[in-house]
Structures are given as C-alpha cells and as structure tokens.
Amino acid sequence: MRGLLRSVARGRLVACAAAAVVFTAVPAAAQGSYSPYNETATAALTRYLHTLASDPKDFTSLIGAGRAALDLGDAQAAAGFFARADDVNPQSPLPQAGMGAVSVLNNQPQAALPYFSRAQQLGATLATIGCDRGLAYDLMGRQADAQADYRAALRGPDGDEARRRLALSLAISGDRDGAFQTLAPLVAKGDVAASRTRAFVLALSGDAGGAVSAINAAMPGSSASLMPFLQRLPTLQAGQKAAAANLGIFPDSNDVRLASVSTPASSSGVAFTGSVTNSNRLAGIDQLLEQPVAARAVAQQPVYHPQAQAQQVAYALPVRRAPTAAERKIWLQLASGPNAAALKGQFQQIKSRNEDLFDGIPGYVAESPDRARLVVGPFRTASDAETFAQDLETVHIDAFRWTNSPSDQIVPLGTE
Numbered sequence: 001m002r003g004l005l006r007s008v009a010r011g012r013l014v015a016c017a018a019a020a021v022v023f024t025a026v027p028a029a030a031q032g033s034y035s036p037y038n039e040t041a042t043a044a045l046t047r048y049l050h051t052l053a054s055d056p057k058d059f060t061s062l063i064g065a066g067r068a069a070l071d072l073g074d075a076q077a078a079a080g081f082f083a084r085a086d087d088v089n090p091q092s093p094l095p096q097a098g099m100g101a102v103s104v105l106n107n108q109p110q111a112a113l114p115y116f117s118r119a120q121q122l123g124a125t126l127a128t129i130g131c132d133r134g135l136a137y138d139l140m141g142r143q144a145d146a147q148a149d150y151r152a153a154l155r156g157p158d159g160d161e162a163r164r165r166l167a168l169s170l171a172i173s174g175d176r177d178g179a180f181q182t183l184a185p186l187v188a189k190g191d192v193a194a195s196r197t198r199a200f201v202l203a204l205s206g207d208a209g210g211a212v213s214a215i216n217a218a219m220p221g222s223s224a225s226l227m228p229f230l231q232r233l234p235t236l237q238a239g240q241k242a243a244a245a246n247l248g249i250f251p252d253s254n255d256v257r258l259a260s261v262s263t264p265a266s267s268s269g270v271a272f273t274g275s276v277t278n279s280n281r282l283a284g285i286d287q288l289l290e291q292p293v294a295a296r297a298v299a300q301q302p303v304y305h306p307q308a309q310a311q312q313v314a315y316a317l318p319v320r321r322a323p324t325a326a327e328r329k330i331w332l333q334l335a336s337g338p339n340a341a342a343l344k345g346q347f348q349q350i351k352s353r354n355e356d357l358f359d360g361i362p363g364y365v366a367e368s369p370d371r372a373r374l375v376v377g378p379f380r381t382a383s384d385a386e387t388f389a390q391d392l393e394t395v396h397i398d399a400f401r402w403t404n405s406p407s408d409q410i411v412p413l414g415t416e
Contacts (some may be wrong), residue, residue: 041071059088066098069076075105093124101132107249109136127156135165138242143173164197165246168190171204172241177394179205184391185359188376192218198387200245203230217383221354329378331410332367332392333402340365340372344413347374354395363413366404375402375410 039047045068048061055061064083079102079414086095092170100115116133126149146169155164163182170179179201190192199214210231215226236251243249335346347363366373379385382401390401404410
C-alpha cells in the first residue's frame with residue numbers, strides 16, 4: 001500500500017500564485033500499488049470502472065479506483081470510492097486508511113488521524129499507513145513523529161515515497177545532511193521525484209541559489225518564476241513548510257492548491273467527481289458508474305498542465321552488464337587496486353559507513369590493463385555524478401568521476 005499520496009508523475013510541480021511553474025505538486029496515491037499491472041493511474045481507473053460496471057460492490061476495484069483517483073489528485077472522487085468500499089467491507093483497514101489519505105491531501109491532518117487510528121485497530125501496520133500519517137504529523141508541525149512514521153514505512157510497499165517525505169521533513173527540521181543522505185539511494189537510481197525533492201531540501205535549508213540550479217537541471221528555464229517561492233519557503237513555520245513542499249499550499253492561498261491536475265471532465269457532461277456543491281460524495285460516482293463503458297473511458301482521461309509532465313533527469317538506472325566496446329559512460333570511482341577480488345570487501349567497508357545511502361546501489365568492478373576500479377553508476381551526466389559525490393561526502397566517503405574507455409571491462413561486483 002503505497003502511502004496513498006504519491007506525487008503526480010512522481011514529481012512536485014507547483015505554480016506560483018502570480019506566475020507559471022513552481023516546483024512542487026499535488027501528492028497522489030501512495031498506499032501500495034493499486035494495480036498489478038504496469039499502467040498509468042488513468043488506465044487503472046478505467047479498468048476498475050469496467051469491473052465496477054458489472055459489479056458495483058467489487059471491493060478490490062473500489063479500493064483500486066480510490067487509489068487511482070488520489071493518484072490523479074481528485075480527493076473528492078477518491079473519498080466516494082473509499083466510502084463505498086467501507087460499506088462493502090467495514091472490517092477492512094483499507095477504506096479507513098484511504099479516507100485518512102484523502103484528509104491529508106485536503107490539508108486536514110487533524111481529521112486524518114482518527115481514520116488512521118481506526119485503520120490500525122482493524123489491522124493496518126505502520127509500514128502501510130506510516131507514509132500518509134507521517135505527512136499528517138508534518139502538516140501539524142510534529143516533525144519528530146512524522147519522521148518516526150516515515151522510517152517505519154521505509155521497508156514497506158511505499159518506501160520510496162516515505163524516503164522522499166522523510167528527506168523533506170529532515171530539511172524542515174534543519175538536518176540538511178541527513179536529508180541528502182536519505183535521498184541519495186533514490187537519486188542514484190534515477191528517481192526523478194527524488195531529484196526534485198533534493199531541490200526542495202536546498203530551498204528549505206535557505207540555499208535558494210542551489211535550489212534554482214537543481215531545478216534548472218530538471219526543468220530548464222523555469223528558475224525565474226521559482227525564485228519568489230524558493231526565497232519565501234524558509235520563512236514559513238514548520239507545518240506551513242510541509243504543506244508548501246508536499247501539497248503546494250501556501251498559508252495565504254486560502255488553502256487552495258496553487259497548481260494541480262485539472263478535474264477530469266466527461267465529454268457527456270458528467271464530471272468525474274460530481275458537482276462540487278453536491279453534499280453526497282457518492283452521487284457523482286453513482287452517476288459515473290451508470291454511464292456506458294465507452295463513455296466512462298473518455299471521462300477518465302485526465303487533463304494535465306503541460307508543466308506537470310515527468311521530466312527525465314538525474315542518474316541512469318544501474319546497468320547489470322558490461323558495456324559494449326563502443327560505450328563510454330560516466331561513473332564514480334570509490335577505490336582501486338591491482339586485485340579485483342579485494343574490492344568486494346572494500347565496498348562492504350564503504351557501505352558500512354551509511355547503509356541507507358547505498359540502499360539499492362550496486363557496486364561494479366572496472367578492469368583496465370593497469371588496475372581494477374570499484375565504481376558505482378553509470379550516470380547520465382557529469383553533474384549527476386557530482387551530485388551523488390556530494391552526497392557521499394556528507395558521510396566522509398571520497399569519490400571522483402571516471403569515464404571508462406572502450407577497452408575496459410565492467411561487471412557487477414562479485415562476478416569479476
């Protein structure tokens with residue numbers, strides 16, 4: 001269950017009140033994979049609605065639809081699906097956890113806590129709800145409680161999102177180095193949202209210039225509209241910082257999100273969430289389920305702001321094979337020596353300085369005619385390699401950039 005508030009396109013994109021793009025976003029579903037398929041939230045929602053058309057009480061599809069709706073930033077529709085799921089199976093913790101996530105997305109952390117408590121009473125663990133309850137605590141200015149929940153969720157199914165939120169919470173608390181160390185495994189694996197979160201860590205730490213540089217690497221040309229947001233972020237109170245960085249809500253925005261996904265609308269005139277003034281949150285869903293399947297499929301196509309599309313930045317995913325003779329790639333060298341077999345022990349010693357920093361980061365041996373090198377990577381750009389080198393430096397691990405030659409043989413550590 002993935003923290004029911006995963007950020008749209010796994011990024012954080014906000015628009016300044018006066019200008020175009022700023023760099024945060026509406027979090028969406030994070031409470032575990034709502035779909036067994038590798039599909040978008042829109043595709044998942046359409047698939048669940050197909051099932052619900054023939055069986056409106058299918059519990060799995062109601063939960064999946066709720067998570068997909070949250071992933072699309074539509075809290076009202078998600079609340080309707082979760083409420084219907086709770087009617088179907090009131091003994092399951094999933095609807096309660098979902099309603100808690102809805103309250104968090106609506107910036108109502110106090111209202112969220114009773115839902116999470118009820119979910120725990122029904123059997124939910126912190127590994128499954130900690131990512132969302134942690135954000136509720138962050139919004140309340142209770143950073144220590146938030147960080148404890150995020151850490152409990154790190155090994156759960158929403159571990160990546162919990163890691164991003166933990167980094168932001170640490171930055172809010174003033175622990176910049178801890179935030180970088182927390183993010184480093186995701187950044188090194190090419191997680192786009194982690195690279196954007198890193199920019200927020202810089203901004204929260206008062207380094208607006210560094211944040212602008214990081215943002216320009218991810219979204220070239222957007223720094224001019226970002227500067228007012230970045231300069232103001234460190235002046236907010238802790239809970240306000242959490243709302244701004246995670247939800248895109250500023251204290252003077254009347255609790256209205258500055259930028260998000262547009263509400264998907266049906267070509268047949270039926271809004272996905274139903275009328276905003278309708279006090280019955282299930283009414284819109286009932287109406288939606290009564291539509292023909294073809295009409296529903298059209299109705300669920302989300303309308304995103306162009307700037308909310310995922311940007312390809314940061315590190316390349318680790319390659320578990322040797323590059324071909326023509327490939328040159330950028331790596332970070334951690335150690336070298338004449339004996340390739342000895343590098344495995346050196347890598348374990350280096351990792352022991354901070355296991356979390358190397359979470360999911362494999363080591364490689366690059367064998368040249370003169371020596372064997374212990375390397376990590378590969379990286380897409382030199383600046384990406386430098387970013388990870390800086391993260392390693394925070395725990396006193398020296399690394400420097402190295403580019404392989406066509407003759408070098410690079411294999412995963414342990415297979416040399």
